[in-house]
Each structure stands twice: as C-alpha cells, then as structure tokens.
Amino acid sequence: MPATNVSKAEREQSHSQPSRVFDLAEHSLRELNQALHKLAPGSNETAWEVLHPRGSHSVAVGVDQPVSIDVRGSVGYYCGGMNDGAAITVHGSAGPGVGENMMSGQIVIKGDASQYAGATGKGGLLVIEGNASSRCGISMKGIDIVVHGNIGHMSAFMAQSGNLVVLGDAGDALGDSIYEARLFVRGKVESLGADCIAKEMRPEHIELLQGLLDRAGATGVKASEFKRYGSARKLYNFNIDNADAY
16 A cells, blocks of 8 residues: 555544534635645644535645545536645545546545546545546556546546556547556456557456455455456557558
C-alpha cells in the first residue's frame, strides 16, 4: 500500500474530532476552498462535511492536508482536483475530471462519474462505486483507479503508469496508445485501442489486484476473475515500414 494514502489511524483520528460543517447554501465555494487551503500541518480541523453542493464545480480542489471531507450530494467539474493527501467522499455523483491531476490521498464517488475521471493522476486511489464515462484514466501517471461498474470509450488513452481496475465492462478503444499502465477488466471489452493487447495474469498481478480490490471495498470479488491488458510496446520507436502512414 503506497505511503501516500491516508492512513487508517489518521481517518480514525479525523472521525473522533467534531466535523466542521460547511453549507454551500449559505457560503460560497470560494470560501470553502480558501478555508481548506489555509489548513496548516497538524491542524485539529481534520474532519469536514460539505452540505448542499448542488453540482458545484471545483469542490475541494488543491487540498494538501490529510483531512477527511464528506460531500453530501453531487458535484460538478474537477472535484478533488490536485488532491494531495485528503480522503474525500462524494455521497452522490461527480461531473467531468474528478480527481484530475491527483497526487495522493483517496477519493470515493458513491455514484457515477462523468468523463476523464482521474485524468493525469500521479498517485493516490480513486474509487467510483457506480459507472465512469469516456476517457476514464486518460494519461494517468501513477494513480490507482477502481471502477465498480462500467467505463466508456477511450479509457486509459495514453496511460503512462498506475492501475485501472474495472469490475464491469469497458467501451471501445481501451488503452489506446498506452505506455506502461496496467489495466484489469472483469467484464467484456468492446475493443482494444492501438498497441493495447491482452497479457498474462502472473502471481504478482493477482496479488497487486487483490490488494486494490480490498482497498476499494469490492468485497467478494476475486482477482482471478479479471483479465489484464497493457502495451505491446510497438509504438515506442519509429518503424520505417509505417512511413506511409505519417
């Protein structure tokens, strides 16, 4: 388990403190994010509850402290973007770009997520308990993403590193132009993108995947039920035989 994740002890400590309740029906989103950005290391304001988000964009972006944030409702664009250490739970669905450029910590979406969830994410864990739309994990750079439902087309496009786990089905062009990210899909894949191929599930992959499933709360699901996909590494270097295609 990566050291960047919010530890169990930190989560238990945060829930032992009274939550700071921030109602977006009474205060502006700017006020919320400013308050979160002003948190100093060691602050005792470790538990936050956000009420009436009403699809607001950029909720809890740029948080860099190991706090717990419960958002009671659905959010718009870029919730939890650039997250660096917080444990954010959205008790609803999320618009495009949830967890975009995330660096560490954890984001859990209890509903569905729109396009490019976890885009360019560098670390941490993003869990989507519903479905994710197109381009999930696009250009991911080390993030772990677990989707309990299905994902849309062009997911993991140019994914560089990290793990994308899908308990349901995957749409067209999965892993197009993929680098070294690992893709695990339990259901069917509509089609694979350029240079993405099925790969052997070795014991180390089973162990890695089971750990991710356990962390994401996917109880009763076995890693052995998944297929692995990754790069064929044929696009890494120029091939003179393909010159006419350029």
